[in-house]
Amino acid sequence: MTISIAHLGPPGTYAEQAAVFYANWLVKKTGIEGILCPYPSIAQSLQAVASGQTQLAVVPVENSIEGSVTMTMDTLWQLDSLRIQLALVMPIAHTLISCATSLDKIKTVYSHPQALAQCQQWLEMFLPTVQLIPTNSTTEPLQHLENDITVGAIASSRAAQLYNLPILANGINDYPENCTRFWVVSEGEVEANYRMSSISPSHTSLAFSTPANVPGALLKPLQVFAQLGINLSRIESRPTKRSLGEYLFFVDLETDRSSVQMKSALADLSIHTEILKIFGAYNVLPISKDLI
Amino acid sequence: MTISIAHLGPPGTYAEQAAVFYANWLVKKTGIEGILCPYPSIAQSLQAVASGQTQLAVVPVENSIEGSVTMTMDTLWQLDSLRIQLALVMPIAHTLISCATSLDKIKTVYSHPQALAQCQQWLEMFLPTVQLIPTNSTTEPLQHLENDITVGAIASSRAAQLYNLPILANGINDYPENCTRFWVVSEGEVEANYRMSSISPSHTSLAFSTPANVPGALLKPLQVFAQLGINLSRIESRPTKRSLGEYLFFVDLETDRSSVQMKSALADLSIHTEILKIFGAYNVLPISKDLI
Incomplete structure (x- = not known):
């Protein structure tokens, strides 16, 4: 199958x-x-x-x-x-992929904006004058690299292998704990x-909009979780796209969707939210460095 | 001066x-x-x-x-x-700037990732097969536009005027209320x-990290504001860059930094936060459409 x-x-x-x-x-x-x-x-x-x-x-x-x-x-x-x-x-460990023999030959570096941002300090220190060009993915520029020794691209060492290109610098991300x-x-x-079916899910993710922009509108949903002892591992706001200053909130909770607390939280939450969408409950699988 | x-x-x-x-x-x-x-x-x-x-x-x-x-x-x-x-x-009103005489000639569209994202549905409807190339700013690609009738760029109508380039389509943002x-x-x-010195500031912006990742760690700072009747007009989380799951919170408050409530809030806040940075108090000046 x-x-x-x-x-x-x-x-x-x-x-x-x-x-x-x-x-x-x-x-x-x-x-x-x-x-x-x-x-x-x-x-x-x-x-x-x-x-x-x-x-x-x-x-x-x-x-x-x-x-x-x-x-x-x-x-x-x-x-x-x-x-x-x-x-x-x-x-995540970024490498600088290039056919140049030394850093001083490089005039332009291509990569996805997230990867460029994650190597910002390294680039400022070792390639302060190069032009940084954002791309749609880290691998998109690799196909044009072979014929030009003035360009480099930031991608994984696995990408360098796949495209049969040399690595000029390894581990160039500004923070080693990048994941x-x-x-x-x-x-x-x-x-x-x-999924990991043998154990019950450790996380639930959902998103909601609040009924009105008044003091404490976000506080009430958060109070629901705190009172039930549910830890938020992440909260993130996104614009509703209706008008400036109106937001959706995405939260990741450290509990199973079908736990007693979570069932109680969801019932309370429907009172204090306008639209509530539940994206599921799941476990987290860490990928160790030697497996990638 | x-x-x-x-x-x-x-x-x-x-x-x-x-x-x-x-x-x-x-x-x-x-x-x-x-x-x-x-x-x-x-x-x-x-x-x-x-x-x-x-x-x-x-x-x-x-x-x-x-x-x-x-x-x-x-x-x-x-x-x-x-x-x-x-x-x-x-x-914000985006235009498609191009020397092409019709949309079907265009193979590539350049712009800043934010502008490309804001015109996503328009692009899918009218230019579903073009290649979208992100750039560092909306105006960066304009200097290369003149000699190529297969490319377009998304920028403001003012940018088209400045670079003396024709507009092929107007008001192409997906949401008219884009600002x-x-x-x-x-x-x-x-x-x-x-600043607007004649009236007292309407907003205060600050950011903080919380002392521990426990249920309600974010709730306490938010409670401080709600109890004093201070409305949050925005809350945004950003990674501390130390490890995955640790965040800073940026908040905009609808009050002057030197108001009685805000002074009281700041005193309480210092107990419930780890690092607290205040970016200032200010007014909001709307720019009307006919002025730009």
Whole structure:
């Protein structure tokens, strides 16, 4: 049996790396083989699942340095039938890939804006005069690298291997503790195979809008969680896109959706929120450095 | 007398447009003439003020569709001597600038990632097959547009005028109520000239980290504001960059820093926060459509 998994492409992106890890985990656990399907954007990866083109998607949610991936959150709110099955936490180590023989030859560095931002201090120190050009993914510029010794690209060492390109500098991220959290997402509820089915979920993610912009409007939903002893591991605001100053709140909670506290919280929450969307309950699978 | 104002360049960006509006307001009010200084990034605009290269900077804070400008928040936290003097709210109307005679000739569209995201649905409907290329600013690609009829760029109609380029489609943003909030920022406290000095500030902005990741850690600071009847007009989390799951919170409050409630809130807040940074108190100046 096989299962199709959408991710941000082209091959060699960190999203593909996370998808490969997930596919390896899945085949070991269940014998189900994952078939990777690259898409040109994160939104299109999620739309692929919603429209039934693929069965799962692996999408980045937040990075420990650069924060939330807003496209993932906005698309999840829009396509509200999607459900999170599993979270993956992957360490990120950036490399500078280039055919140049030394750093002083490089005039231009290409990469995804998140990767450029995560190597900002290194770039300022070692390549202060180069032009930084944002791209749609870390691997997109790699196909143009071979014929030009004045350019470099920031991507993973795995991407350098895949495209058969030399690494000029290793571990160039400003913070060594750089990691990205991904979600494995399906359309609606799916069979337990695709998740850690033996233990009950440790996290629940949801989003809500508040009924009015008055003092304490956000406080009430947060009070519900605090009074029931539920820890928020993340809260993130996003614009409703209706007018400036109106927000949605995305929260990750350290509890199972079907726990007694959470059931009680959801009942109370419906009173203090305008729209409430629950994206699912799931476990977190850390990806160790030697596996990637 | 003159005053230097840093902003994201090259000329023709929305940040420059906001800076021009501010300079016009300032000269009318005080006779002080603003000299605009374009910088290649938002971070460099703010660093210019911190290092004394310019006296002020005008930087985007959030857009009603795409949300927070994280680079502004991260740089303000880092350079904590900067103070907000004024907020500007500017309506945003994107145009497609191109030398092509019709949409079907266009193969590639360049713009800043925020602008591309704000026109996502329009692009999917009218240019579903074009390649979208992110750039460092909306105006950066305009200098290469003249000789190629297969490319387009998304920027303001003012940018088209400045670069003497034709507009192929007007008002292409997905949401008509698109606007961006900017902050006018100085190094430390400055004389009242640069702000709306006749009325007391309507907003105070601050950021804090919480002492421990336990249920209710964020609730306590929010309770302080709610109990004193202070409305939060925005709350935004950013990673501390120490480890995944540790956050700073940026809040905008609808009160003057020196109000009785706010003084009381600040005293209470110091108990429930780890690091607390106050970015200043200021008024909001709306920019009407016919002025830009």
